[in-house]
Structure formats: C-alpha cells, structure tokens
Amino acid sequence: MPSELINNYFRTETLPHIWCPGCGNGIVTRAIVKAIDNLNIPKDDVCIVSGIGCSSRAAGYLDFNTLHTTHGRALAFATGVKLANPKLHVIVITGDGDASAIGGNHLIHSARRNIDITTVVFNNSIYGMTGGQYSPTTPMGDKATTAPYGSIDPNFDLCELANAAGATYVARGTVYAVNILEKVIQEGISNKGFSFIEAIATCPTYYGRKNKKGSAVDMIKFLKEHGVMYTAWQKMSEDEKIGKFPIGKLYTKERKEYTEQYQMLIDSLGKESNQ
Amino acid sequence: MAELKLMQGNEACVMGAIHAGMRFYSGYPITPSTEIAELSAELLPKYGGKFIQMEDEIAGVAAALGASLAGLKSMTATSGPGFSLKQENIGYGIMAEIPIVIVDVQRSGPSTGLPTSPSQGDIMQARWGTHGDHSIIALYPASVKEIYTTTIKAFNLSEKYRTPVILLLDEIIGHMREKIDLEELKNIEIYDRKKPTKSDDKYLAYKVNDGDIVPEMPSFGEGYRFHVTGLVHDETGFPSNNESVADKLLNRLINKIEDNKQDIVNFEEYLLEDSEYAIISFGAISRSSKVAVDKLREQGIKIGMFRPITIWPSPEKEISELSKKVKKIYVVELNAGQYFLEVQRIVSGQCEVRKYGKINGDIIVPQEIISFIKEDIYA
The missing domain is CATH 3.40.50.970 (Thiamin diphosphate (ThDP)-binding fold, Pyr/PP domains)
Incomplete structure (x- = not known):
C-alpha cells in the first residue's frame, strides 16, 4: 500500500520511477513533498520546474503544475513562471551537472536577483543519466567514465557558490539526515527570496561503483558519518573538519525579493491600458 | 482622426x-x-x-x-x-x-x-x-x-x-x-x-x-x-x-x-498579371526589387514581384502557379541563395530560376537588380 503522502502528492499512474535500486533521488523527492505537506500549500499553487538528468525526472511523478525543461535551463524557465505569476510557489528540482555546469549561469543570476524560487539540487557527484561522467561536484581525484585516471578538476562547493551569489537561504541536507533535509526545504520554501538547498544524494550504480564506495547502504552510512550539523561544525578545528562537511541551515540574509521589487515598479508607474 | x-x-x-x-x-x-x-x-x-x-x-x-x-x-x-x-x-x-x-x-x-x-x-x-x-x-x-x-x-x-x-x-x-x-x-x-x-x-x-x-x-x-x-x-x-x-x-x-x-500564408503580388518574368524577394530587399520592377517596366520588360510575407511555411501553391505563368523567376535576397533553394524545390523545373544575392554586408540596390536582369534577358 502506498503511503498517504504518495497517494496525495504523486501521480501514481506514472510510477514506478526510472531510478536505479539504491538511488537517493526518491528520498529527496519525498522530502520535498513532505515539506510542502507540512506547509499546507495547495497543490494548485505549487509549480515544480526541472531540467534534464535523473533527478529532473522527479517533476513528472509529482501532482503539481510541473515543467520538465531543457538541460540546465530550469531556473531560466522558472524565472519566467515566477515573474508572470508571483503567487505560485516555484520549486526547482535539478542535479549537480544540470545546476552547476550547463545551468551554472542561471544559478548565480537567480541568486543575484533573489527571486523567490526554492532550488533543490540533487547532488550525487556524477552525470547518471548518461552513464557516469564527472560533474563539477565530483570530488577531485575520483573516477568517472570521462575521468578514468581520476578527475583533476577541482570540485565546487555549491552552497558557498549560492551564498556568494546572493541566495538568502542556503542549506545542505543528505539522504541520510532526512529530517534535516525536510526541515531545510520547508524553511527554504518559506523564505521570501532565492533559497538554495543542496541535497547530497547517492548514486551507487555509477559514482559508487567507479569509486569502490560499496553498496547503497554503505554510501548512506558514509553520509551519516561525515555530515556534521552546522552548529557543531562551527566549533570544530580545521583538522577535525578534514573529510567532513556541514549540514543544516548554513546561511541566511535579508535582501529585497525580485518579483516584489518589480510589482513596486509597476505600482509606481500607475497601470495604463491599451484597451 | x-x-x-x-x-x-x-x-x-x-x-x-x-x-x-x-x-x-x-x-x-x-x-x-x-x-x-x-x-x-x-x-x-x-x-x-x-x-x-x-x-x-x-x-x-x-x-x-x-x-x-x-x-x-x-x-x-x-x-x-x-x-x-x-x-x-x-x-x-x-x-x-x-x-x-x-x-x-x-x-x-x-x-x-x-x-x-x-x-x-x-x-x-x-x-x-x-x-x-x-x-x-x-x-x-x-x-x-x-x-x-x-x-x-x-x-x-x-x-x-x-x-x-x-x-x-x-x-x-x-x-x-x-x-x-x-x-x-x-x-x-x-x-x-x-x-x-x-x-x-x-x-x-x-x-x-x-x-x-x-x-x-x-x-x-x-x-x-x-x-x-x-x-x-x-x-x-x-x-x-x-x-x-x-x-x-x-x-x-x-x-x-x-x-x-x-x-x-500571407504574401504580396506586385504587377504579376501580365508578367513574363518575376522577382521573388522579401523584407528590406523587396523594396529595392519593387523599384527595379517599376524601372524595368518603364524599359518595356514585363516583370512583377512576388513577396512572401509568410516565409515558412512557404507559399508553395502560389509560387508553383507563378512558375507556370512566367519564363523565369529571379530570387533576389541578401544572402548566398537560401530561399532560392526553396523556390527551386517548388518550381521543380516548371520555369527557370536564377538567384541574385550578396554577402558582403552591403545592401542590394535597385540598379544592380536591373542590370542583372537586363543582362540575363538580353544575354
């Protein structure tokens, strides 16, 4: 029997999903739905926009207004949706390659504008849909089909990138720390501005296998052992931080929201009509 | 008012x-x-x-x-x-x-x-x-x-x-x-x-x-x-x-x-009723072509212009009909001959099709169209 959450928020006729056994994407997708459910937002008022890749297929499974766009462009489409109808809660579902390689420009500019969109990056450190090529978040030295000798590309810290670009809510969760993931997505949706949530997900099929990370369970255990709550992280020494990463709410700031600013401009000009 | x-x-x-x-x-x-x-x-x-x-x-x-x-x-x-x-x-x-x-x-x-x-x-x-x-x-x-x-x-x-x-x-x-x-x-x-x-x-x-x-x-x-x-x-x-x-x-x-x-499909036909020759031209260049038509007519050449306003889908029926009526169609466009290919495809040998184009950044002026067509007709 599917859970009430699945019955209420998933298009059950489109299931089963395409993800591999052990993939973390289902956990992140559930966390997004749970956050929306906790906030009691009517389904008609939610618009999910996704790009291309494994994670972006989530949009089709969810019973909201859903827009599965071109590779890297989810945030650009979402900007049009949000500006055209600011009443919609716009949530972007994207992957590490989609958001930070081909779509990296849209990410930094959406953050710069502080447009009220919540972006959840399913970061599995690999291009999964195309069979395991290295992405901007593949850790340096790790292997991929296009990095057979180990990647020499330094990897992005997406939260630092989003924060520097101007996002007003920045957080990280993992597919192990599900409660934290739900909580930060919920806070992100509630934040009136650009919210960025990095959800560390697992890809045992490509990233895990190439890098001898063990089973899906082993990979989730790794997230349990290496993700440290930000409050504790701040008290750690530089030596203690090596190999670990902070999770939870990382940054918040007060900035003007883009669509509100545009509405103020319209109001200040006084509406003229050509009818 | x-x-x-x-x-x-x-x-x-x-x-x-x-x-x-x-x-x-x-x-x-x-x-x-x-x-x-x-x-x-x-x-x-x-x-x-x-x-x-x-x-x-x-x-x-x-x-x-x-x-x-x-x-x-x-x-x-x-x-x-x-x-x-x-x-x-x-x-x-x-x-x-x-x-x-x-x-x-x-x-x-x-x-x-x-x-x-x-x-x-x-x-x-x-x-x-x-x-x-x-x-x-x-x-x-x-x-x-x-x-x-x-x-x-x-x-x-x-x-x-x-x-x-x-x-x-x-x-x-x-x-x-x-x-x-x-x-x-x-x-x-x-x-x-x-x-x-x-x-x-x-x-x-x-x-x-x-x-x-x-x-x-x-x-x-x-x-x-x-x-x-x-x-x-x-x-x-x-x-x-x-x-x-x-x-x-x-x-x-x-x-x-x-x-x-x-x-x-939308198009303009200019002085085509009695034409023996036709220019196909569009956008800014159709304005030069129109002047060329007027001048050539003054010199006794029965020519008109067909101007597609809808470029795609192309006015296939109209261009095909035109090609049955005239001896020759000149496609005058500011490129190396792009719509020419489409006109050739439509005409399929029903009349001769020639192109006049330019790709050096300069516009096509009426005089060069006139010279090109006159040289072609009287060659």
Missing part, C-alpha cells in the same frame, strides 16, 4: 506586440535588435506587464516560455548569434506547444560577422535551426507599418496554433523610420489561446478536441496541474517511448501548420 507617428521598425514591433497583448518580455542585449528590449523595458511595466533582462540569450527564450505557460503572452528578440543560441529552446516550445514570439533582426554572419551590417542570412536557420523534424511559422514584413501588423499576426498565430512563431526582420527595416497611422490599425483582431472549461475530472493536457487544431491551454496555477515536457508524450502530457505515440505526436505537430497554410 489620424494618429500619425514617425516610428522606427523595432519600435513598431514593440507597439504591435503590446497591441497583441504581450505582457512579458525577456531577452539579452544584441544589436540590431536592442531597441525592442529597450522599449519593452520602458512600456511593459506601464501596462502592468513584466520585462526582464536575462543573463544570456538562452535564458531569454526560456523565461519567455515559462511566462507563457503561466499565462502571459511573451516575446523575446535577438539577432544572428543570439538566434543561434535560442534554437534548442525554440524546439522545446514546438514540442511542448508553447505560444511565444521570437524576433530575429537579422545581421550578417556567420559568427559575429560584420557587426551589424544587414543580411537575410537566417532564412534557413529560421526553418531548420532547431534539431529534429518539425514545421515552423516564420513571418517577414517589409515596412514599419507592416512590422506592426505582422507582429500582431505573429502573436495571433502563436496563440492559435500553440507554437513559437519567428518574426524575421533585418537591420534595414528594424532601424528604418516611416510614417505610421495608429488610428487605422486600432481595430485589428486579436486571438487569445483557447482555455479549457473545467468539466470532467480526467483532464488530458495534450488531447485535441474534435473540431480543434490544438489542445486547449490552461495556465499554471489555474487548477489543472498538468505536466509539460520536451520528451515525446501522449495525450496525458507524460513521457512515452511508444512508437505509435511518437509518430502521432510528431506528425500532428507538423500537420497543424502544414494543413493550415491557407490561414497562415
């Missing part, structure tokens, strides 16, 4: 767009289309609409597609290199059946080319720029007044056929200033996308109802919660790998345009 204005072509495009109901513009600065963005930025907020300058050309078309799905008539404008960058998402708009207008004020190329000398080099890019098999609507006016009316037509067709419509301009007509009487244009009919009326509980987002050309189109947030994707999809809107679903969808997308040519 006449409401006379001296208006630039790019300006007339924005005025026509607002008349048609444009309430969203997203784009990226590029000459010679920039005035379209500038005037949209100034006017749209006054009409309660939205303008946004995006971070790149790709985002410019993507945001317009998103805004259209959220219910606003949307436009983006660009030139040469920017038009190349927009192509992937034009294909998305075709596949997902999203009405938008994409203006391409053509400039010389390839690449940065001769910034920003005039050209008609995007005729084939407009047709085949995006990958995969598809049909497309591309319109090409030739005067400031016609830019105004054709922009409205572009919006109307995009709404009616649920498809991106390309409005081709060129540097010459985009920057040219002419007299326009807004009073005589104020009653042009406006077409708005047909929306579903909520009746049955099983809403099929991509089902074409009997008697309709395209699926009805609600906006995001109106309670239909439909799915939009660039993947092949069935009537539900959800992806499918089924061959018969793909066959049905892709052919429907092509045929909704090709089967309605009599509604979409």
